[in-house]
Amino acid sequence: MSEFIPPGTRFHLLPPTFPMKRGGALHGARIAFETWGELNPARDNAILLVTGMSPDAHAASNTGNPAPGWWEAMLGPGKYIDTRRWFVVCVNSLGSCKGSTGPASINPATHQPYRLAFPELSVEDVADAAFEVVRALGIERLACLIGNSMGGMTALAYLLRHPGSARAHVNISGAAQSLPFSIAIRSLQREAIRLDPNWNNGDYTEDTYPESGMRMARKLGVITYRSALEWEGRFGRVRFDSDRPDEEPFGMEFEVESYLESHARRFVRRFDPNCYLYLSRSMDWFDLGDHGNGDVLQGLAQIDVPRARVLGARTDILFPLQQQEQIAHGLRLGGCDATFVPLDSPQGHDAFLVDIAGFGAPIREFLAQV
């Protein structure tokens, strides 16, 4: 069981009892976060950034940690999200292993890691925990709430459960509910972990670690995070270097296989498998239709935010573009001035991490009007 906390991370202690949506409560839980820029005296220049499933709160370099973050090119002084103007807060999701309390954290009741004793995690819990951080920083109302991927779900839950909490919203490659293709992919990722004998119902150690299961899960993730189009350009049918042949029967031969392997190997020991399972399942459960008598548009229409911009990539197969169009449509039904920005980026679901100019320009333009 490991947590992976970047240097310079700050922490907010949640209330002594933090109730969870699906039952149970956390006691003495905390949320990891980082900030960029300065909160102005009017406290009206704050942006909250909620993340995809696996990133930590280190979105970009800052005084506490000069290492580049996962959105380094997007966020900073003079960048698309300009921290000379905005005070930006990024939180690590509740349930993660990057500083916030999650299944890999110590359960104060037992002094052992929670593992599967962690209560069922929902996206709504992740949103509520983020809201607590914002309030603790003295921010009554966000200038903008930005969410990417799973963070797009978190942001919608945040806005729905905390009316009037933001003047504007940017939803990037998000969804108002999980559809069966994405559920099927994530279910298979979880099954790969569960089938690894080392997973052992969540009771593994560093020495008996479900490495194969995590590797399979991550490879399937990376396959579905990108697009066939991008890979054709990047890898084609190139074989990988003959100076590192794979002698296993039916072993790797193509560059694309080698890329997946090295990418997965880097990830496997840097994300806790139980946390992966909890966060993955929370996305399957997410459905704004639960708040709209089963109708996702009705759920979206209940969200109270004056302005929004919804971005997505045409090549995204995991959170397909019609889901972003649906978010914009549903928000408009609730009276929001929502614009939908479809992008031609070839990088699929991950495009917002790669096509910085493509996503950054419409984000900057939108923020200029907030």
Add this chain to the structure above:
Amino acid sequence: MSEFIPPGTRFHLLPPTFPMKRGGALHGARIAFETWGELNPARDNAILLVTGMSPDAHAASNTGNPAPGWWEAMLGPGKYIDTRRWFVVCVNSLGSCKGSTGPASINPATHQPYRLAFPELSVEDVADAAFEVVRALGIERLACLIGNSMGGMTALAYLLRHPGSARAHVNISGAAQSLPFSIAIRSLQREAIRLDPNWNNGDYTEDTYPESGMRMARKLGVITYRSALEWEGRFGRVRFDSDRPDEEPFGMEFEVESYLESHARRFVRRFDPNCYLYLSRSMDWFDLGDHGNGDVLQGLAQIDVPRARVLGARTDILFPLQQQEQIAHGLRLGGCDATFVPLDSPQGHDAFLVDIAGFGAPIREFLAQV
């Protein structure tokens, strides 16, 4: 090790030594096939059907086996491929476990199953073996060669290696080479099997069978054979019946998960895992560019067939539509009168098995002109 041979299957013995493209040879190998209709005295009404990766030769009910086949609605008297007019031959691929010689068959040199001692299998070998069956039936020139999915690859290899062997060709959801997305998916399927400790480098038994690995591989297959669009309509976010709850931690909850599970369970014991590995890898290797100085269009242009029709579904993510467009384009460069028929079927790569009317009508229309 098991072979799964439908009743009524016929067999053709390949030449005593059958050389394999990548080296080695088979001795005393056989190909399973079935037929429908009658070969006319001029022997010019024969259609050869080459299949996807897993089907057997029982494409439809016939006198030898009245059970419905995998293309029952397409093939038969008065159907889209009308067996009152056409003499149809369907072969089980070399390397398969449905009657043709493959890794699950007995190696005459050792009297034991080949397992991984089977020589490396290429799509070209599958094509050459099918060609032997056609010749043995006294057919000099096919009226039409029809290939689906992997069979679309087999058909292209057949036509390239045996010039003048067919008057017409129908290529359905096929490809002239494998692209990195498809390679990545198949590589992960093979890895799931290889990681199952029961696979044991191919040395498993009925009692120690790589069931988990095969189940994972098949689930990933089924996910990529269909489309997100179709599943949204079929499954939505429906939970499965509460009278069969999955009590495992992180167990199944949604109908789409239950569908995948039951589908995979049916398949797992009906297809030999080593055969799966051999056939899967043969598709990754396939590249008509090998016959065109690295240029797939140049490879296609070398194919000598007077007329062709190329069909595919817009929702296919595994053999995407641009690959069928490419086949038609490349065949035309070689002087073929080739038509490209894109279809809106929502069922993805598997659409040709489901949207019989959508695929059947343009096939019937094309055959009427042969």
